[in-house]
Amino acid sequence: MTERNILLVDMESFYASVEKSTAPHLRNQPVIVSGDPERRSGIVLAACPIAKQFGVKNAEQLWEAQIKCPNAIILRPHMQQYINVSVMITELLEQYTDLVEPFSIDEQFLDITGSTKLFGAPEVIAKKIQSSIRSKTGIYARVGIGPNKVLAKMACDHFAKKNTSGIYELNFSNLKQDLWPLPVGKLFGVGKRMEKHLNRMGISTIGGLAVHPITLLKKRWGINGELLQRTANGIDPSPVTVNTHDQQKAIGHNMTLPYDYSTFEDIKVILLELSEEVARRARFKHYIGHTVSVSIRGADFNFISGFHRQQKLDSPTHFGMDIFNAAVELFQQHWDGQPVRSIGITLSQLQSDRYYQLNLFELHQKKENLSKVFDEIHTKYGPASLLHASSLTKAGQANHRAEKIGGHYK
Incomplete structure (x- = not known):
């Protein structure tokens, strides 16, 4: 080969x-x-x-x-x-x-x-x-x-x-000489938390991980333990491919708020804006998703608060209100009442929207037609051309975010 x-x-x-x-x-x-x-x-x-x-x-x-x-x-x-x-x-x-x-x-x-x-x-x-x-x-x-x-x-x-x-x-001729002496935290795929775990096991260098008994690594982390050791030994069969990003596992949107939001009414505005944005991106890429996740981070860095929870939907969707209703339910179940600094919503377990199971109790075609009109207006006149009335309140951020790409100014 x-x-x-x-x-x-x-x-x-x-x-x-x-x-x-x-x-x-x-x-x-x-x-x-x-x-x-x-x-x-x-x-x-x-x-x-x-x-x-x-x-x-x-x-x-x-x-x-x-x-x-x-x-x-x-x-x-x-x-x-x-x-x-x-x-x-x-x-x-x-x-x-x-x-x-x-x-x-x-x-x-x-x-x-x-x-x-x-x-x-x-x-x-x-x-x-x-x-x-x-x-x-x-x-x-x-x-x-x-x-x-x-x-x-x-x-x-x-x-x-x-x-x-x-x-x-x-390459494999200079791997041991150049790579192995580096701290194990320098290995691709090892974050700070994993580095601490490895250090507690007596593994401080990449070379130490490369020769550590594989049985102990697999006992601790399963297949991930073996993957880390293969990486330390420079083994990676994955090809360079031009369609890496064609199939997504999830579509999400996160927002750091301009100030701490402390009331449910204000937070609900952001949940709705994020839900609509995730739904628009899913429709644009022709996906529907089975699971909605909500991530909340609290405002106090000295007292860690927040949560990450998900909910399986009765049927897959790419409609904003479906995502919003699930997000609100998750938020009300798990919010501790503390001020919120950032909010994220994710739609996962994606599949193509070209084929789906019909549900007699949902007005799918009506939602589809309405979403199509919304998308056409947004495409022609911009993302701030059609908003929920709640986005015009002080809590709303949709107008401001319309000026940005990926949370940053264009």
Whole structure:
């Protein structure tokens, strides 16, 4: 079997880099892209390398970043622009292979196994990609190279980003020497909680996990324990595929509220807005779902409160009011009465909406016709063109969110 050649291409400080590429006067300035602090979403989304030299980190509070780097230029995100640049980069990468898999807005996998005879060795292709992206967008890309996706990803994250060339290859010949000495928390798929569990078992490095008795790992975590050890040994058979995101497992929407909501009447407005948004997205992708989930996070960070609960529906749906009624029921059952900071609603156990079981006790066709009219109006005139009256109250956020993509300004 021919060994694969996989690349993971990562754009450095993507949001900040896009902003700098369109504003040359910012080139030598510390730039931070952040949410809106006035609406309590002042989180650092991206910091350029200059800002990072002052200790600024992604995902920290904006006020903390400003203490570290008081001269930083703070910019609101422009999500549509970032999406456009990401699509442009995908199209550029497709010039080297037809196997391009977006992993996130700023990371993409490529399988160049069949491209080396045409474009050269993997490192040569990586350099060409760097040069092409830099000349077309002004953005610097780092590239991890490996025989599979997981090694390419870790090559990029742990080595290419620190390498002067921005390119690094991690394979089975240097795995033990380079990867195994790293802390086990650096392994792809290991979060902070899992890292603590592994540390309690005496496993502190990736190499320690790689050689730990598999029976003990499987006894503790079942198949996931074996998967972690396979990852530590650089084993990953998953292919680079262009249709990774075609089949979704769930459609959800989460909102961090501009202030703490403490009354059911106000919270109900947000539940309705989120339910309608989830329903619209499900209809757009031609899904219906069997299960509705509600996630609530409390306002007090010192006293953890909130819940995540789900409810199986009598029949699958993609109608807003069906989702809303289930969400309200879940909320009333599990809310402890404490102020709420964020709310999320998810529709899961999805299936195609082209085939469904008829229910004699539901006016399915009437709902379908009504939803079709709503969707046509929203498509033609925008998401704020037709709203529930409750969204016009102080608690409503639909008008404000219509100006955004993914919770951030377009």
